[in-house]
Amino acid sequence: xxxxxELNNLKYLVVLGDGMADYPIEALNRKTPLQYAQTPxxxxxxxxxxxxxxxxxxxxxxPGSDVANLSVLGYDPRTCYTGRSPLEAVSMGVELGDDDLxxxxxxxxxxxxxxxxxxxxxxxxxxxxxxxxxAQLIESxxxxxxxxxxxxxxxxxxxxxVIWRGGRxxxxxxxxxxxxxxxxxxxxxxxxxDSAPLLDLMKRSAALLASHPVNExxxxxxxxxxxxxxFWGEGSKPALDTLTRRYQIQGSVICAVDLVRGLGICAGLTxxxxxxxxxxxxxxxxxxxxxxxxxxxxxxxFVYLHIESPDECGHQGNxxxxxWSIEQIDSQVIGLIREEMNSLGDFRLLLLPDHPTPISxxxxxxxxxxxxxxxxxxxHTQAPDCFDETAAASGTFVPEGHLLMEYFIxxxxx
Numbered sequence: 117x118x119x120x121x122e123l124n125n126l127k128y129l130v131v132l133g134d135g136m137a138d139y140p141i142e143a144l145n146r147k148t149p150l151q152y153a154q155t156p157x158x159x160x161x162x163x164x165x166x167x168x169x170x171x172x173x174x175x176x177x178x179p180g181s182d183v184a185n186l187s188v189l190g191y192d193p194r195t196c197y198t199g200r201s202p203l204e205a206v207s208m209g210v211e212l213g214d215d216d217l218x219x220x221x222x223x224x225x226x227x228x229x230x231x232x233x234x235x236x237x238x239x240x241x242x243x244x245x246x247x248x249x250x251a252q253l254i255e256s257x258x259x260x261x262x263x264x265x266x267x268x269x270x271x272x273x274x275x276x277x278v279i280w281r282g283g284r285x286x287x288x289x290x291x292x293x294x295x296x297x298x299x300x301x302x303x304x305x306x307x308x309x310d311s312a313p314l315l316d317l318m319k320r321s322a323a324l325l326a327s328h329p330v331n332e333x334x335x336x337x338x339x340x341x342x343x344x345x346x347f348w349g350e351g352s353k354p355a356l357d358t359l360t361r362r363y364q365i366q367g368s369v370i371c372a373v374d375l376v377r378g379l380g381i382c383a384g385l386t387x388x389x390x391x392x393x394x395x396x397x398x399x400x401x402x403x404x405x406x407x408x409x410x411x412x413x414x415x416x417x418f419v420y421l422h423i424e425s426p427d428e429c430g431h432q433g434n435x436x437x438x439x440w441s442i443e444q445i446d447s448q449v450i451g452l453i454r455e456e457m458n459s460l461g462d463f464r465l466l467l468l469p470d471h472p473t474p475i476s477x478x479x480x481x482x483x484x485x486x487x488x489x490x491x492x493x494x495x496h497t498q499a500p501d502c503f504d505e506t507a508a509a510s511g512t513f514v515p516e517g518h519l520l521m522e523y524f525i526x527x528x529x530x
Contacts, residue, residue, distance in 0.1 A: 126493075128365070128418040128525065129408060129453065130466045132188060133445050134181060135427030135473030137485045137505055141435065149426075149438045149475070150486070151504045155446040157454050161465065162488055162503045164495035166528065168512030169484040169505075170520045172470055179482040180292070181427070182349070184470035185379055189420065190521030191356060199351010200375060204277055207378030207387070210269055212353040217283035219314075220349035221268065221276040222293050223250055223342035226301065232319050233302035235344075240293035240431065241274040243340035244396045249330050250274060253342055260324055261317055271374050272395050278317075278347065286310035290348040294431045295479045306347060314347050321345040358384025359418065363525050367418030368411045370404050371395075376422040385420060397428045397437055401448035409456055423449070430473030438475060457492060465490040466524050467503070484513070489524055 140146040172187040173179045174194050182200035183193045201218035205211075212218060225239035226232075242250075251270040258268035269277040280286065288311045291304040306314040322344040325331055331341035359365055361384070369380025370388045372395035377387045390407045392400030401423065408421045423445060429438035450467070457463050468487035471480045486507040489496075512528065514520050523529070 125462050126417070127412045127460045127463045128367075128466070129412065129463070130188070130418075130420045130524075131408075131445070131449060131453075131468075132185070132420070132422045133426050133442065133467070133469050134422060134424045135430045135471060135480065136442060136445075136469035137472035137483070138430065138438070139472070139474045139476055141475060143435065148505050149435065149442055151506075153439045153442040153446070155442065155450075155503075157446050157450040158467065158488070158503050160454065161450065161467070161490045164497070165465075165488045165490040165503075166496045166512060167486065167488050167503055167507045168514060169507050170468065170487050170514040170517050171484040172517035173482040174517070179471045179480040180349075181375055181470055181480075182379070184517070185376055185422070187517030188468065188470055188521065189379065189383055190359070190362070190518050191383075192516075192518040196354070196356055198354045200349035201277060202351040202354045203376075203378035203382065204271065204275070204349075204374035205269075205279070205378065206354070206381050207374035208269055208271060208277060210277060210279060212279065213281070214353060215282050215284045216353070217280040217286060218349075218351055219278045219280060219290075219347045221254075221278045222346040222348070223253060223274045223276065224293050224344055224346045225340040225342065226322070226344045232322060233305060234300060236298060236300050237293055237296045237304075237346075238298070239340045240297060240346070241428075242342035243334070244428070245274050245334075245340075245342050247272050249334070250276065250342065252330050253325060253328060256324065256328060257321055257345065261320055265313070266317065272372065274342070275374060275395070276345075277374075283310075284352045288314060288350060290314075290350055292348045292479070293346045297431070297433075297478045318345055318347065354382055356382040358382075360384045363418075365417040365525070366415075367420065368408075368416050369420045369422070370407050370411070371420075371422035371424070372399060373422070373424050376420075380420055385418075386416075395424045397425050397432075397434075397441060399423070399425055401425075401444045402452065405449040405452045409452065409460070412460055421449070426469070427473045430475055431478055433475055433478045435475050460492075463492040464524065466520075472505075487514075487520065489528075
């Protein structure tokens with residue numbers, strides 16, 4: 117365990133590869149994408165790092181990035197989780213009242229059956245529609261469907277926000293669209309005694325978006341049309357203690373999705389935007405790593421670097437791209453960190469996924485995920501020498517995910 121003065125001189129960098137963990141795959145000779153990918157830089161860190169598994173999803177909670185990233189940042193979801201969308205609202209600068217309900221509003225692609233309930237979820241992301249296109253669609257929805265009760269706000273790509281004024285105590289049950297890829301939507305439509313207004317908005321959006329000029333152009337170009345909205349991720353105004361107060365550190369968050377950016381802001385981290393960072397599969401891996409190192413060199417103590425790419429690959433069932441994404445994280449992100457870490461002085465790295473997003477499921481699962489903690493001052497001499505889903509066999513197991521941050525900052529107990 118380091119002294120307080122030594123802790124104060126440390127630089128901390130968290131690299132989170134969203135959804136990077138997976139199941140063994142027959143096509144990869146029963147290896148996971150993380151085991152199969154060529155990751156020489158991660159392997160080099162693993163040779164002198166503490167490696168183990170951490171359970172980021174408490175029992176009874178959904179295995180979402182909201183719950184998992186709360187855990188990774190050191191917050192116990194059982195005491196502070198208020199839903200996903202409120203964190204996205206914080207990132208977007210949308211003020212939530214105490215009685216408001218925030219809702220994630222995806223732009224999705226549904227099949228074309230006449231009866232809305234008979235349609236299938238063809239694409240939860242509408243072909244990773246661009247933010248410029250989706251902004252036009254959300255603007256039209258706000259004009260036609262917005263009201264004193266419901267307000268639409270444009271976000272990034274397919275991820276948008278609706279605020280239900282006075283809706284905090286409404287009883288609704290909503291399903292994430294990425295959980296029902298290729299399924300008939302009828303049994304997953306909004307449920308609960310107060311769900312009727314939400315279902316009405318979804319049906320009306322389909323009628324409005326069907327002939328929207330943006331979708332006409334996308335269809336002509338062979339792209340998925342964003343032909344409906346889909347509500348999920350409901351929640352109320354969050355309140356988190358900051359990392360500055362808890363650990364006396366000043367930090368930054370680097371990501372391209374509103375969820376993690378909003379969580380970082382709530383945790384007291386300064387959001388850093390990187391040109392070319394998309395929140396999709398193709399993103400500016402190197403630019404995000406460059407920005408993280410620059411923040412530490414400018415005097416920040418802590419940086420939380422989030423990379424969405426492998427999660428999107430998992431949701432789309434794209435094995436080739438998931439392997440590619442992991443290899444980009446290794447070469448473009450971890451490779452740059454290896455090259456420049458000596459210029460940071462005393463330095464710790466935490467590398468992990470937030471949850472698995474298995475190719476076979478196309479959605480999240482709740483199994484523990486591997487983590488790697490490298491300490492430049494104190495190399496771990498009994499490292500298992502592998503950073504993958506089997507890390508518990510010879511590594512450390514952290515059953516309470518929110519404790520990992522405490523160990524990362526202050527040191528693991530003996």
